[in-house]
Amino acid sequence: MTFTSNDKKFMSQALELAALGRYSAKPNPCVGCVIVQDNQIVGEGWHKKAGEPHAEVHALKQAGDLAKNATAYVTLEPCSHHGKTPPCVDTLIEAGVLRVVVAMQDPNPLVSGKGITKLRDAGIDVSVGLLEEQAIALNTSFIHKMTTGKPYVMNKVAMSLDGKTAMASGESQWITGAAAREDVHRLRAQSDVVLTGVGTVLADNPQLMARDGLGDLAVQQPKIVVLDSQLKTPLDATVITNAAHTTILTCSDNEQAKQALVEAGCQVEVVAADAKGQVDLQAVQIWLNEQPINSVMIEAGSLLNGACLQAGMVDELVVYMAPSALGSDARGAFSMPTVTQLSDRIQLKYSQMDTVGDDIKLTYAVKRDD
Secondary structure, eight states: OOOOHHHHHHHHHHHHHHHTTTTTSTTSOOOEEEEEETTEEEEEEEOOSTTSOOHHHHHHHHHGGGGTTOEEEESSOOOOSOSSSOOHHHHHHHHTOSEEEESSOOOOTTTTTHHHHHHHHTTOEEEEOTTHHHHHHHTHHHHHHHHHSSOEEEEEEEEOTTSEEEOTTSOOTTSSOHHHHHHHHHHHHHOSEEEEEHHHHHHHOOOOOOOTTOTTOOOOOOEEEEEOTTOOOOTTOHHHHTOSOEEEEEOOOOHHHHHHHHHTTOEEEEOOBOTTSSBOHHHHHHHHHHSSOSEEEEOOOHHHHHHHHHTTOOSEEEEEEOSOOOOTTSEESOOOTTOOSGGGOOOEEEEEEEEETTEEEEEEEEOOOO
8 A cells, every 4th residue: 555755744743642642541552643634734632541532532623624524644543332432433434534544453353443444334535554563663562462361561670780680688779870760760651550579569668650751741650569478568668658559469368467458558469379379470460461451560579570581471571781790699680590401591582772871771572482
């Protein structure tokens, strides 16, 4: 299918608009829309928050009567079903647009292609696939959840050049510089859930909120999930006192401790235990699959990092490497005692490298045997 330079220009603008929702639209996808009449933009919109009007509605409202016989550029196939908002295809049809250019089809197998078909049945010219790769990159987690039924799991690690994440004493603040830490806050802001272990809560008392480097952008804070087999999370931990929504996953039957955490504002969920009496990671994966989320960011210590990696939970590894060495007695990034020979190693696939202040940011996909 042939697209003009103007088509590409207007879709690029729609993608820029869509990206404005990366911190606030979750768990919905980021979507942008541009309405064009006589090669002039007459309406723009982006999806700001789940439950609120979609990008097409905002753009058509701005365009008004100028939407008739116009072209709509949309980064994701317009919805054709009733959810919290009416179908966008009906709104486009009623507005009288003549042509719709779509970057990518909806990845949800239950609805994929239905919006495009309905537009075409209404006599609207529909073209699909313009700047599709950019549209896919914008909604990696959403696409992953729609196609696999599992949230996309990213594990963040900050370490020294010799692969250490903390001193032997547990001291770890701060290995990386301010620019890298701000970048981590942006990753949190894009995530539906930040997952950690009770060991990290006890050692660092982290906030795990998205705060720095976000300016005036609208941010929907991630939910926090703590794996705490024996319910050791202190009631005055910051993840409880400062977070809007924290869930403790446990295998403990200590009703008194559960009740205290619930009264402190937590949600406590009991899942299966593994052979060692710890929270079973496969049970955690099942629980995460059932939640209305698309993305999980793991921020934890070496024990949970290694366990999640070995359990096959991690899809992407983001490593911030500082220009320093902590020595052989410092703590490593991944505790994997069962990896005793090269054939046991976890293989990664390089994706990207960036410089963040004085640190290096490395992104890897985790290779799967399947």
